[in-house]
Amino acid sequence: MANVQLAKNLWSMKFKAPEIIEEYFGAGQFISILVCDTWEHPLRRPMSIADVKGDCISIIYKTVGAVTKSLAKMHPGDSINVLGPLGNTFTGWEDGRDSILVGGGVGLAPMLNLHKMVKTSTIIIGARTSEEHFLSHSPQEGIFLTTDDGSIGIRGTVIPTLESQVMSKQNPKIFACGPEPMLKAVQSFALENQIPTQLSVESYMACGIGICQGCAIKKTEKEGIMRQTYHEKYDLVCVNGPVFSAEEVTFD
Amino acid sequence: MTDLRIKIGDITFSNPVFTASGTFGYGTEVSDLTDVSKLGAIVTKSVTLFPREGNPPPRVVETPAGMINSIGLANVGVERYIREMIPLYDNIGTKVIMNIAGTTLEEYCDVLEKVEVISSNICGYEINISCPNVKKGGMQFGVDSSMTEALTAEMRKRTERLIIMKLSPNVTDITSIAKAAENGGADAVSAINTVVGMSIDSETGKSQIYTTYGGLSGPAIKPIGLATVHKVYQSVNIPVIGLGGITTGLDAVEYLLAGAVAVQVGTATFRHADAGEQIINELHQFGDSKSIEKISSLTGAVKTYTK
Structure with a gap:
């Protein structure tokens, strides 16, 4: 267990998460962390998995707001609520x-x-x-x-x-x-x-599991798309991503 | 042990804790994270006549003790809902209330009729006349008593199942809308839908939601929800289903005391998918500690200083 500063505003946290690792299937997947028990900051924070070793996961996070700053104050022995692994992985990188x-x-x-x-x-x-x-x-x-x-x-x-x-x-x-x-x-x-x-x-997310429909990302327009569709125009970062091919998505 | 059963219309629910529309998908997606059969009922995401993509991102943002969303009723549409979701309800182990949204009276009716002609174990419909996030999302009904009454009456003609009208807090006088729903023949009303809100990033100067305004939910709106439920409870004779910022069993108790027969859990589900289950456990604990025989005895039992 460790929580160390890597660089300016950049921290790394390593913690035990054997149940998550059991279902983990590769780089690109993320976890969603509930840092505060109180409701001052209601939403979980999605964070990419930076390393998996033994029964430990590492994340890298940037201290930007109150939540990530309080994450930086945590010590070995503290516990956090983690949901995951979520999302898909990078593929075709073997060579x-x-x-x-x-x-x-x-x-x-x-x-x-x-x-x-x-x-x-x-x-x-x-x-x-x-x-x-x-x-x-x-x-x-x-x-x-x-x-x-x-x-x-x-x-x-x-x-x-x-x-x-x-x-x-x-x-x-x-x-x-x-x-x-x-x-x-x-x-x-x-x-x-x-x-x-x-x-x-990256995207703001409320649930991380495809329920809230909050983390929409625009798909690259295809010809012949009908007017009334569902998930033809937008994908969800949490369940369709976070990894997309460059052709798939459009940034506004 | 406290009897948690409650009744709306002719239907008895195993307990008063339901999911809130839009926070639990169609009821079948999170079965690996929570035991759905423990819930009193599931209220589905809004279903419309045609599929809807929803609004462009950003659609959600965190705010103090709450969040703002502007999803824009993204959903599969009623045809696909009937084909893919309704069959899954056969083994869901709890009651299902289908939430319907529309832009015109005909659209609401069409959706309801399509579901009425097939066999399903849907026990009722919650009619969304209060979505704040789409230009024509039923809000024109939700702010107008005569339109609310007319829509409720049209729905009533077409079904024997429960009709629950979901009310918006973003109106001058919610009690007149509630009365209109009652006059139209609704079995119950649910209150409140989200409160119109806005979030701005001072650093970038940007509005945090694509549609500028969105719907505020979470503990931030609980006092608004409580006051609204209490007002509505006093003005109608049909059951009120309370929602808005319920995260614990004690929050649920407060809503019951304010006048709710049942409650819905929404934003809390995004933090913990099993929030509803936890709240049911906490209701049991509360009931036992206070030796309450029936949870329904709490409804409207708040002690106020003045009448």
Whole structure:
């Protein structure tokens, strides 16, 4: 059990969850955490699984609001209410030589999980500055860090690095998770260059199990869609995702 | 042990704890997380004549002690509901109340007729005349007594099953709408649907819900729900089903005291899928600790300072 700060506003928590691991089937899946017993903050927080080892799960979270800040104050021995595993997984990543993983912010969590499975893969991690990074920039090991201000790794967004990595692979495949602007950029690069790509998206959720219909995401428009339909225009991130192919979804 | 059974119309329910529409799907989705058969009844998500995609995201946001939703009645439509969901009710082990929404009187009637002509173990209909999130989601009925009465009467003509009109708190005088439902022949009313609310992110300056306004639910609205149930209870002679922010057995007791015969649990289910089951257990505990013979004796028993 551990709850440690990794970088600026970025924390990692490891806890025992044998029942969840029993049903866990791969990187991309998430859990939903109820941090506060009181009703001040009613909703669970969906968080990607960053690692599974023995009977422990790790998550990576960003301290942004009251809930995640109180999560950061928890100690080994405390207990939290966790629902999961939820959602689908990344697929087709088995050949690591061709897999390029892209992560940003807490979107790094599922990418680290996937990175562990495909050891030879390339991972590109984006952040604004060096203080948001906690790994070392080490291109020879396939780990590329980028920063907006160039304070560590390669200056700029993840996209130029992604481009050069794609050029170096025979049959490149992209797997990405991060803030929406990053996913949008990865998506348009992937579609333009016709590279098979899977995106793990974030969303506000009330239930995490397909009941509330709250976490709708727009599907890419298809021809001939009828006016009165159900789930032809929107998918639910919690049960249809969080992993979607780049062709499937549209960010507004 | 306290007798939790309650009656609405001719129907006896095993206990007064139902699910609230839109928070429990069609009743069959969460059976691995909770024992559905323990519930007094399931109220389904609103079903409309045609399938509906619902509103664009964002559709939900957390607010202090509550949440705002604007789903927009996303549902499979009545044809698919009949084909895929109704057969599953044969073995569900509890009573099912189908929630119906529409934009015109004809649409409500069409949906009801389609279900009336097939055999099913649906025991009643809750009529949603109070969805705050779609332009034509029945709200034009819910704010108008004469339209409420006319719609209720049309439904009454078409079914022997229970008719429960679901009322909106977003009106000037809810008691006149409740009376209209009673006059139209409703067996019961349920109150309250969500309260119109808004959430703004000061950092980005953005409204947090696509449709700008949405429906506020959760403990934040419990006092509004209690007051509304109490007012409605005093103004009509048909049973009132209370909802709005019920998360514990004691919340349910408060609603019963205010005048409810039964309650519905909604937002609490999103935190814990088995919230209804827990509330039933807590009702038993409360009843035992107070040596209450019948839970129905609580209905309307609140002691107020003035009449």
